[in-house]
Amino acid sequence: MGGTAEKLASLRATLATAGLETLVTHARVPLGCKPADAVLKGGLERGALHEVYAATNAESAATAFTAGLASRVAGKKKILWIRQDFSAVEFGELSATGFLELSIDPSQILLVCTAHADDAIKAASDVLTCAALGAIVIEIPGEPKILDLVTSRRLTLACAQKNVTAFLLRFAAKPEASTAETRWLIRAAASSKEEENWGQPVFETELVRNRHGRTGHWVMEWNCDEGLFRESDGRQPAHHRAVVSASGDGPATTALESAGRAHAVG
Amino acid sequence: MAKEKNALRLSALDRKATAQGLTIGQPLANARAMLPELKVMAANDGADRKLLERIADWCDRFTPFVALDPPRALLLDVTGATHLFGGEKTLLDHILAALRMQGFAVRGALAGTAMAARACARHRDGLIVPPGDEMKITAPFPIEALFLDPVTTHAFRRAGLKTIGQVAHRDRRELTARFGSAMVFTLETALGKTERPISPRIPLPDYSAERNFPDPVATEEVIRATLVSLADTLGEALEERGEGARRLEAAFFRADGAVMRIVVETGSPTREPAVIERLFREKLDALADPLDPGFGFDLIRLSASRTQRCESALADFNADLNAEREIRFLVDRLSARFGAHRVLAFQPNGTHIPEAAGLAVPAQEVRNTKVTWEIRRKEEAPRRPLRLLAKPEEINAIAAVPAAAPRRFRWRRAWHDVVLAEGPERIAMEWWRHVTPQPTRDYFRVEDTNGNRFWLYRDGLYAREVETPRWYLHGVFA
Numbered sequence: 001m002g003g004t005a006e007k008l009a010s011l012r013a014t015l016a017t018a019g020l021e022t023l024v025t026h027a028r029v030p031l032g033c034k035p036a037d038a039v040l041k042g043g044l045e046r047g048a049l050h051e052v053y054a055a056t057n058a059e060s061a062a063t064a065f066t067a068g069l070a071s072r073v074a075g076k077k078k079i080l081w082i083r084q085d086f087s088a089v090e091f092g093e094l095s096a097t098g099f100l101e102l103s104i105d106p107s108q109i110l111l112v113c114t115a116h117a118d119d120a121i122k123a124a125s126d127v128l129t130c131a132a133l134g135a136i137v138i139e140i141p142g143e144p145k146i147l148d149l150v151t152s153r154r155l156t157l158a159c160a161q162k163n164v165t166a167f168l169l170r171f172a173a174k175p176e177a178s179t180a181e182t183r184w185l186i187r188a189a190a191s192s193k194e195e196e197n198w199g200q201p202v203f204e205t206e207l208v209r210n211r212h213g214r215t216g217h218w219v220m221e222w223n224c225d226e227g228l229f230r231e232s233d234g235r236q237p238a239h240h241r242a243v244v245s246a247s248g249d250g251p252a253t254t255a256l257e258s259a260g261r262a263h264a265v266g
Numbered sequence: 267m268a269k270e271k272n273a274l275r276l277s278a279l280d281r282k283a284t285a286q287g288l289t290i291g292q293p294l295a296n297a298r299a300m301l302p303e304l305k306v307m308a309a310n311d312g313a314d315r316k317l318l319e320r321i322a323d324w325c326d327r328f329t330p331f332v333a334l335d336p337p338r339a340l341l342l343d344v345t346g347a348t349h350l351f352g353g354e355k356t357l358l359d360h361i362l363a364a365l366r367m368q369g370f371a372v373r374g375a376l377a378g379t380a381m382a383a384r385a386c387a388r389h390r391d392g393l394i395v396p397p398g399d400e401m402k403i404t405a406p407f408p409i410e411a412l413f414l415d416p417v418t419t420h421a422f423r424r425a426g427l428k429t430i431g432q433v434a435h436r437d438r439r440e441l442t443a444r445f446g447s448a449m450v451f452t453l454e455t456a457l458g459k460t461e462r463p464i465s466p467r468i469p470l471p472d473y474s475a476e477r478n479f480p481d482p483v484a485t486e487e488v489i490r491a492t493l494v495s496l497a498d499t500l501g502e503a504l505e506e507r508g509e510g511a512r513r514l515e516a517a518f519f520r521a522d523g524a525v526m527r528i529v530v531e532t533g534s535p536t537r538e539p540a541v542i543e544r545l546f547r548e549k550l551d552a553l554a555d556p557l558d559p560g561f562g563f564d565l566i567r568l569s570a571s572r573t574q575r576c577e578s579a580l581a582d583f584n585a586d587l588n589a590e591r592e593i594r595f596l597v598d599r600l601s602a603r604f605g606a607h608r609v610l611a612f613q614p615n616g617t618h619i620p621e622a623a624g625l626a627v628p629a630q631e632v633r634n635t636k637v638t639w640e641i642r643r644k645e646e647a648p649r650r651p652l653r654l655l656a657k658p659e660e661i662n663a664i665a666a667v668p669a670a671a672p673r674r675f676r677w678r679r680a681w682h683d684v685v686l687a688e689g690p691e692r693i694a695m696e697w698w699r700h701v702t703p704q705p706t707r708d709y710f711r712v713e714d715t716n717g718n719r720f721w722l723y724r725d726g727l728y729a730r731e732v733e734t735p736r737w738y739l740h741g742v743f744a
Contacts, residue, residue, distance in 0.1 A: 064744030092653030096612040096624020101648035106612040113608045130596045132589035190717035199647030201744035
């Protein structure tokens with residue numbers, strides 16, 4: 001008994017030193033923001049579909065949030081960003097210098113521009129078969145018909161099959177039923193007025209759906225130098241909103257409703 | 267009929283009209299007087315030219331060396347290819363018969379040089395000139411068979427030189443002095459003494475494999491299977507030389523003469539049949555109009571160009587190389603399906619102009635350049651927005667002092683009150699690129715009451731460059 005245990009331990013050590021990374025693919029990726037990581041049980045799950053919804057006028061904030069998540073998950077590997085043409089016209093093109101400022105290497109990014117949402121999903125299905133990618137982002141504006149529960153399930157399955165992590169970035173859309181692992185709602189957050197060096201990417205993030213844990217609400221800042229998130233030190237969002245209490249895995253609508261009510265009050 | 271010298275004249279006639287005594291160049295009025303029931307159509311040189319080009323495309327199945335000889339002739343260089351079609355006579359008969367079946371009135375001849383063949387086609391339809399006999403055969407032809415310009419032809423006639431043979435007897439130096447060396451060169455080629463080579467209309471591929479179908483094929487499975495087997499043949503040929511191709515073209519020749527070409531390009535050279543087949547499958551699936559076989563394809567050809575040295579693509583133990591190869595294949599597939607201009611990568615561009623600083627280029631063409639990305643300054647807030655509007659949008663800005671950041675501005679019909687502002691960052695346009703000097707931009711980072719951060723600029727220095735400068739919004743920060 002002791003002999004086999006020792007043999008196993010030594011085998012594991014050999015494998016580790018041989019540099020085979022396949023053993024750690026299912027580890028979770030920490031965001032860097034400790035309370036969020038705690039709720040996520042260590043971090044974002046790889047090989048899953050995560051959704052990020054942008055509130056009105058918070059599209060850039062949501063983009064930066066998604067870029068940060070993708071960069072954390074992908075590490076040094078390539079990030080493939082599929083975006084629909086209309087999204088670029090309405091909300092702006094992705095800028096290489098913008099990525100650089102967030103400490104994300106622009107050479108890591110591959111951009112696929114599609115004319116319609118259907119093409120974007122077709123591209124995504126093909127892209128998700130490539131296990132060599134670090135992460136993929138699918139940016140879709142509005143509420144096209146193709147983004148229904150069936151597509152969501154297909155994407156989730158495709159992610160799990162090759163262990164590629166996918167982020168669905170939605171603009172000008174209301175969250176609907178899906179099989180995503182986590183769903184985030186992003187709003188803009190004001191910078192602190194006293195600070196000289198204002199302008200760091202800071203946003204209100206609300207985890208409204210978490211398949212394997214609780215939900216939560218944090219104001220996060222992306223640390224451009226180190227490439228990770230951290231909890232922003234007590235900056236109040238411009239619209240004072242009641243923080244959604246960390247409740248059970250409730251349906252997404254209640255979180256939105258309570259946020260809406262609080263908004264009316266505040 | 268075409269308008270010439272202020273009168274409508276006949277430019278082409280059919281056999282029946284010629285039999286009735288009409289001639290080319292005759293005024294339309296005269297012709298109508300002779301034959302009241304004459305059917306007349308306007309000459310359309312553009313359409314004629316297009317038709318000639320389409321026939322030239324069809325001739326690509328015999329040889330790539332096809333030259334247009336407007337308005338109505340084609341020159342084909344079949345040197346070394348005649349044995350593939352059963353010999354010179356069989357080839358010539360086949361071409362003429364195929365064109366006649368399409369409804370064209372055609373004459374043709376084969377000779378050692380293009381000019382000789384052209385002259386023979388005019389006067390001895392269907393003739394194969396034995397090698398070396400060009401001079402003997404073309405001598406009795408009238409001088410018009412050289413297709414020189416009308417002035418020269420007229421001059422020859424006036425001088426009493428009515429046949430090619432008579433002109434050939436004159437001293438070359440006399441002819442050059444009087445008519446120029448170009449005319450003498452044409453004469454020499456007609457006599458078979460020299461030749462001007464014909465350039466291929468479409469650049470020659472490096473490798474090519476094709477399959478003939480005596481019974482034209484139209485079904486998708488057969489077409490796909492043919493492409494696969496052609497890719498196999500091509501792959502073998504490429505492997506023998508250790509090369510791979512970056513551009514592959516599949517040409518489908520329809521039985522009724524139309525030719526369709528589908529091109530697929532890759533980022534790095536490849537010769538794998540599976541890869542080639544997959545890329546064509548993506549391209550064919552993504553075609554707006556599916557490939558219409560009409561009555562069927564009787565020839566399918568796969569050619570490879572842009573070939574380079576290419577190492578064997580066996581699976582490596584090096585995981586990084588495998589990953590790289592997988593991603594390159596993905597990029598090729600996506601480029602085949604959506605177009606190379608839709609699959610992009612960022613390339614550093616040594617410029618400070620915001621819209622050009624990180625150029626998005628087709629991912630297949632990205633190469634390592636000496637230019638590197640600028641290093642980000644540590645601990646500073648981002649100076650450049652993540653989302654940049656491709657076309658900066660004009661805004662109504664209210665600034666206390668013209669040189670300062672705006673206090674309020676109106677963008678897309680909504681007013682924003684500025685709470686924090688930083689700037690200006692002055693960016694001068696690259697004066698060496700523009701004819702008229704572009705105004706300098708003063709960029710400001712501003713944050714509004716809702717916590718949104720924008721990148722605005724004032725276009726032009728107040729009072730120094732522009733009287734009332736306009737304000738623009740260029741991007742949105744995170």
